[in-house]
Amino acid sequence: MKRIVTALLLTAAVSGAHAAEPDKAVGKVLKQLEYPYEIDEDGDYKLVFDAGDDRSQLVFVRSTVEEYGSHRIREIWSPGYTSPDKQFPAAVANRLLEDSQDAKLGAWVKQDQLAMFVVKVDANANKDVLSDAIDAAMRTADAMEAELTHADEY
Template structure:
């Protein structure tokens, strides 16, 4: 019996070591480190009820140009020695809790083509998520925000032609 218990512990050890830690709780007034970076980049933002930073970007010069919503999340996620922050941008909303198969497949294809970030399902929403080091520089955050908003807007245009909901 003792040999079995030791064998089970050895089998489970990689699982226990690789377990991600829960996110640090978000501050309702937003993470001050994020605020400092966004201010340095001269981005306009609001802080939502969860303490995340909500930014809206205009894409184009004319008054009918598209816009895109981006969230810079305040919580920091930890996995082993990695500490990351997420940047989200919605690109699609389903009419039901399930994505149609063709939409889900297109999002998987877009993830494969992406250089930075991936598509994720958040309820009825497809959001493009870029994960950066929690201590990312202003330039790295700027790149992540740009990747998120451009990827999300491209998919929104493709999957919902003529709409600009985000």
């Protein structure tokens, strides 16, 4: 039952102002990297990686491009924690803030009951930059999930 609830939360968290059509430029780069992926109903790229130690980790590369001034930004998301309640426990929220401070790329955000690690890169990032961003999101989120829950939900 928890996996079903988590799947519903992930769907809700990743949906919103997303492109219905996948950004083909992302698919091209992911193919160059030889990363297997699926495209979700929002047009985002969904990847599952082997995180080592019999663990896996889910990562989304969003098709939607956000803009701020002259910046065009693509987001890479990876879930790391699901709160049992609408609000995160204070100790968890503080730990996520501390981890955001230490992170070289990205930061933790709250999406409903989910803690998502989000790395933002230039929308036209080359394969090396995108690979580094995906790796940072995957490793950071998986490490936090292991620390906070001792489980492998994602």
